[in-house]
Amino acid sequence: MKLSILKECLFGESRLNNRAVFLLLTGITFFIRFPFFFRDYIDRDESTFILLGQSWVDGHLPYTQLWDLKPPLTFAFFASIIYVFGKSFIAIRLFGALLIASTAFFTYKIASRITSFQVALWSGIFCVVLLSLFGSLQGVMSEHLCMAFFVPSLYLILSNKGPFWLLLAGLSMGIAIMVKLNMAYPVLFLGIYLVLELFSKQKTVTFWGVLAFGLGTILIVILTILPYYLNNQFEVWWKSVVLAPLEYSEARRFSFFKLAPTFIVIGAFLFYCWKRDVISFKDRTSILLFVAICGVLASFFKGGRINGHYLIQIHPMLVIFLSMFLHQLYYRFKVKIPRFFLLLLFLIPTESYLEYFNIIKNKFERGTFYNGEGFSVPKYITEQKLKTDNILFLGYHIGYWNLGVLPPTLAATHPSNICRDELYPFFDNPRKNSLEELRYIMEVIKPKTVVVRKGRLIFDRDEKEENEYIDAYLAMHYRVSATVEKAEILQRKEYN
Known part of the structure; x- marks a missing residue:
C-alpha cells in the first residue's frame, strides 16, 4: 500500500x-x-x-x-x-x-x-x-x-x-x-x-x-x-x-x-x-x-x-x-x-527496531537468528555433555523444553510457584511450604546442574527466607561451571 x-x-x-x-x-x-x-x-x-x-x-x-x-x-x-x-x-x-x-x-x-x-x-x-x-x-x-x-x-x-x-x-x-x-x-x-x-x-x-x-x-x-x-x-x-x-x-x-x-x-x-x-x-x-x-x-x-x-x-x-x-x-x-x-x-515500535538489530547481530555473531539464554544455555549443556537428570532452572526455564526434560517437581514448573505455598494443597504437594519444597529439591533430589540468572535474586525480593536459603546452599554445594550470556550454570561439587 x-x-x-x-x-x-x-x-x-x-x-x-x-x-x-x-x-x-x-x-x-x-x-x-x-x-x-x-x-x-x-x-x-x-x-x-x-x-x-x-x-x-x-x-x-x-x-x-x-x-x-x-x-x-x-x-x-x-x-x-x-x-x-x-x-x-x-x-x-x-x-x-x-x-x-x-x-x-x-x-x-x-x-x-x-x-x-x-x-x-x-x-x-x-x-x-x-x-x-x-x-x-x-x-x-x-x-x-x-x-x-x-x-x-x-x-x-x-x-x-x-x-x-x-x-x-x-x-x-x-x-x-x-x-x-x-x-x-x-x-x-x-x-x-x-x-x-x-x-x-x-x-x-x-x-x-x-x-x-x-x-x-x-x-x-x-x-x-x-x-x-x-x-x-x-x-x-x-x-x-x-x-x-x-x-x-x-x-x-x-x-x-x-x-x-x-x-x-x-x-x-x-x-x-x-x-x-x-x-x-x-x-x-x-x-x-x-x-x-x-x-x-x-x-x-x-x-x-x-x-x-x-x-x-x-x-x-x-x-x-x-x-x-x-x-x-x-x-x-x-x-x-x-x-x-x-x-x-513509525517511531512508536522502537522496541521492534532494537529487536531487529538484535537478531541480525546474533546471526552474524552466532550464526542463528534465535537468541537468548533459553537457547544458548541448553546448547552449552548439550555440547559439554553436562548431566540433565533433575536439572533445575531457577531462571530461563524454557530450557526444560529445549532440552526435552521436566522440572524436578510440580511446584518448580514455574520458578515463582515454589514460593506460592498457599497453592500447594491444590496439587497435593506433600511439602507444606516453600522452604520445605526447596530443601526437598536441593537436599533430596540434589540436581547435578542448576541454572540461575547472573547477578539477580533467585526469587522476588519479598521472599527473604527463600533467597537466603538458596543463596547459602548454592554457595556451599555448587560451583560456577560456566557463564553463558546472562546465565550462570552451576555444577554440584563432587564430594556431595
Missing part, C-alpha cells in the same frame, strides 16, 4: 474494505512482532504455558504431570500448535500474532458501529500497539488468547442476528473464561445486561437468544471438565481451575493504594467521555463496551491485583473510546496535522 493512499485512509475520507483492513492490521502486527519470533522467552508465563502444552501433547492432562495457575484452554492453544508443528517458537508466535490481528480487526468492526471509518481504523491500530509493545507483551500471553475470543464474541452480541449467533457468542465467551478465569466477571455483566434487555420495551434480544448465550458459555466449561471426569480426576480440575485461583487472589492481593491509580485514571477518563458525549448511554454499542470495561475492572478489584499485562483485557474496549475522544479533540481545536506526522508514527 502506497504511503499516500495510507495517509488518505488514516486522515482523509478514503475507505478500505474489510479484507484490506484485516490485511493492514495483520501487516502492522507482524511488522511489530516478527523480530520477537526468535527470542527464547519474553515472559516467564509464556514459557510455563509451553511446558504444559508439551506435557499435554505427551499424554498428560494439565495439572497432572506439571502444574500452573491457569485454566486448561490456555495450555490447549500451545498443545495444539506443538502437536502440529513440533517444538517451534516461530509457529507459537505466528499464531499468537494472528490472534492479535484478529482482536484488532474486531475492535475496528465494533468501533465502526459508532464512529467513522478513520476513527475505527485508528482503534484497530492502537489495539495492535497496546497488545504488542511496552513491556513483555511481545510473547503470547493468556490475556492475548482470551481477548481473541472475547472481542469477536462482543461483536456477535452487538450484531444481534439471532439465537444461533448468540450461541456462537456464548461459546466464544466460554473459551475466554477457560483461558482466563477472571473473564467470568465481564461475561456475567454482559449476561445480566442481556437479561435486562429482554425485559425492556425495545426487546433487543429474545428469550431464546439469551438462553443460547448462557448455554454456549456453560457448555465450554463442561467440555473442559469432561476429560478429567472420564479419567476419574474431576477433583484435579476443581482444585486447580476453581479453588486455587480463589486462594491465590486472597493471598496475593495488592494494597488499596496500589490498585487505586488504575481505577481512578480509567474512571475519570470514562466519566469525561460521558460528559463529552463520546459515550452515549442511548447507544447499545457504547453501553455494551462500557459494561464490558466495568466487568473487567470488577475482576481486577475482586482479584486484588493489576499487573501490566492484565490491562490487555481492557485495551480493546478502551481504545475505541480513546480514539473517539482524540478525534473529538482534533476537530474541537482544529489541529492541523503536519505531513511528517505519519513518519513519526
